[in-house]
Amino acid sequence: MDKNIDITTETRTNWFERQFKIKASGSTIKTEIIAGITTFIAMSYILFVNPTILGDAGLDKGAVFVATALTGVVGCLATAFIANYPIAVAPGLGSNAFFAYPVVLGMGIPWQTALAGVFVASLLFMLVTVLKVREVVINAIPTNLKAAMAVGIGLFIAFTGLKQGGIVVGSVKSFVTITSWSDPHVWLTVFGLIVTVALLARKVPGALFIGLAATAIMGVVTGLIAMPHSIIASIPSLAPTFGVSIMNIHNVFNVQMAVVILVFFFSVFFDTTGTVIGLAQQAGFIKDNKMPKEVGKALFTDSTSMIAGSVFGSTPTACYIESSTGIAAGGRTGFTAVVVAIMFVLSLFFSPLLAVVTSQVTAPILIIVGSFMMKSIANIDWSEFETSFAAFMIILCVPLTYNISYGLAFGLITYPITMIAAGKGKKVHPIMYVAALLFLLLLFTMHELPAK
Numbered sequence: 356m357d358k359n360i361d362i363t364t365e366t367r368t369n370w371f372e373r374q375f376k377i378k379a380s381g382s383t384i385k386t387e388i389i390a391g392i393t394t395f396i397a398m399s400y401i402l403f404v405n406p407t408i409l410g411d412a413g414l415d416k417g418a419v420f421v422a423t424a425l426t427g428v429v430g431c432l433a434t435a436f437i438a439n440y441p442i443a444v445a446p447g448l449g450s451n452a453f454f455a456y457p458v459v460l461g462m463g464i465p466w467q468t469a470l471a472g473v474f475v476a477s478l479l480f481m482l483v484t485v486l487k488v489r490e491v492v493i494n495a496i497p498t499n500l501k502a503a504m505a506v507g508i509g510l511f512i513a514f515t516g517l518k519q520g521g522i523v524v525g526s527v528k529s530f531v532t533i534t535s536w537s538d539p540h541v542w543l544t545v546f547g548l549i550v551t552v553a554l555l556a557r558k559v560p561g562a563l564f565i566g567l568a569a570t571a572i573m574g575v576v577t578g579l580i581a582m583p584h585s586i587i588a589s590i591p592s593l594a595p596t597f598g599v600s601i602m603n604i605h606n607v608f609n610v611q612m613a614v615v616i617l618v619f620f621f622s623v624f625f626d627t628t629g630t631v632i633g634l635a636q637q638a639g640f641i642k643d644n645k646m647p648k649e650v651g652k653a654l655f656t657d658s659t660s661m662i663a664g665s666v667f668g669s670t671p672t673a674c675y676i677e678s679s680t681g682i683a684a685g686g687r688t689g690f691t692a693v694v695v696a697i698m699f700v701l702s703l704f705f706s707p708l709l710a711v712v713t714s715q716v717t718a719p720i721l722i723i724v725g726s727f728m729m730k731s732i733a734n735i736d737w738s739e740f741e742t743s744f745a746a747f748m749i750i751l752c753v754p755l756t757y758n759i760s761y762g763l764a765f766g767l768i769t770y771p772i773t774m775i776a777a778g779k780g781k782k783v784h785p786i787m788y789v790a791a792l793l794f795l796l797l798l799f800t801m802h803e804l805p806a807k
Contacts, residue, residue, distance in 0.1 A: 380687040390686025391694020394443050396561040397677035402702055403712040405446050412455035412466045417591030420706050422667035424699045430660030430672050431696035435689030438652035441682055443695045444660050447673030448724050450622055452512050454670045457758040458615055467603040472612050474600035476619035477661035484654045495784035503746035505731035507753030507762050513725025514754045520544030520718030540715050543574050547719035560680050571711040583710040590703045596668020610796045623671045627657045631674050741777040745770035764794035
């Protein structure tokens with residue numbers, strides 16, 4: 356009998372080695388499990404932040420909670436078994452804010468149609484990945500404009516956090532101003548921001564999740580947030596959002612939605628590519644400055660999970676930078692991502708905790724994530740006026756128009772104009788001329804909803 360046990364154990368070990376090459380990667384099953392749990396703790400805030408943000412757009416929070424978890428499961432398993440990378444994939448923070456605030460609430464696009472836009476963008480993302488034309492698209496957009504997109508969206512997300520947390524309020528005289536500090540809920544946001552920033556400064560693993568939890572607990576203790584009736588419950592229904600994207604795909608064929616789809620596509624395209632390269636560098640996968648073939652597979656898995664997420668009822672996915680915490684803990688193979696997927700499955704039974712995640716609890720996360728995206732400003736060459744001014748217009752107009760599409764429109768329309776004026780019109784890629792035309796049409800066809 357002992358011999359049978361030994362054979363079973365050896366068979367299981369051989370399967371792990373064949374599938375994930377754990378020993379060959381210099382890791383162990385125990386290390387991979389610890390790495391997976393570490394990564395999940397670091398990124399688990401999305402389970403509660405995503406339903407809150409998309410709930411503002413009218414989606415059912417319970418359904419979004421399930422969609423977020425299931426999308427994470429699909430994304431992580433795809434990364435594990437196709438690319439064998441220790442990278443976790445789930446709905447991204449940033450694209451959900453773009454979906455909810457400028458697209459649904461700002462442009463007045465029904466969330467069902469916006470979700471169909473996510474589905475189309477995911478198909479487009481998979482197409483360019485399969486055809487291996489992502490390099491052409493990347494090279495068509497100048498570095499200055501790529502960096503500006505990240506910075507502008509980062510400022511928009513941070514401003515949204517300040518607004519949602521009540522720190523910045525509307526003003527008749529100056530458009531916006533600082534709060535009067537009389538609302539105790541504002542102080543809850545401040546508390547969460549201080550705690551989370553302190554944890555990040557001390558490089559505490561899972562700082563964003565711990566900060567979110569601490570803020571929610573403080574809200575409950577002080578009576579600012581109602582105590583949930585339970586902690587564990589049955590899994591909420593996915594019915595309110597499942598398949599809605601496919602059923603509304605006929606509504607995306609207009610200029611307004613074309614621009615929205617392009618923004619979804621480009622934000623995921625550049626975010627995923629940059630994150631995968633950075634994490635591959637950290638894990639030591641890059642040899643002689645060359646990316647291994649698995650990188651293409653990682654991009655393919657992200658597009659796969661993005662399609663699944665849009666069908667489930669969530670916004671675009673992202674390769675999570677928090678995967679770096681698991682890599683730092685020793686994760687080197689796809690088994691780390693498998694563990695993250697298992698944790699997502701277990702989390703499905705904790706939906707009652709959504710009740711304590713209010714806008715004041717998520718606001719600090721938005722502000723901090725916005726700061727993370729600001730690092731791209733260092734990549735802008737300000738001495739090259741013909742492209743840097745277009746980059747400046749994007750950075751300036753995204754937060755001030757409170758609309759990412761408008762901000763990009765001003766920058767992408769300005770770029771070919773300044774390049775032609777500088778006698779460099781032939782250097783502008785045809786894709787950029789098409790983009791400028793699309794955004795020009797956008798400015799004449801899009802109308803904001805009246806203020807509520």
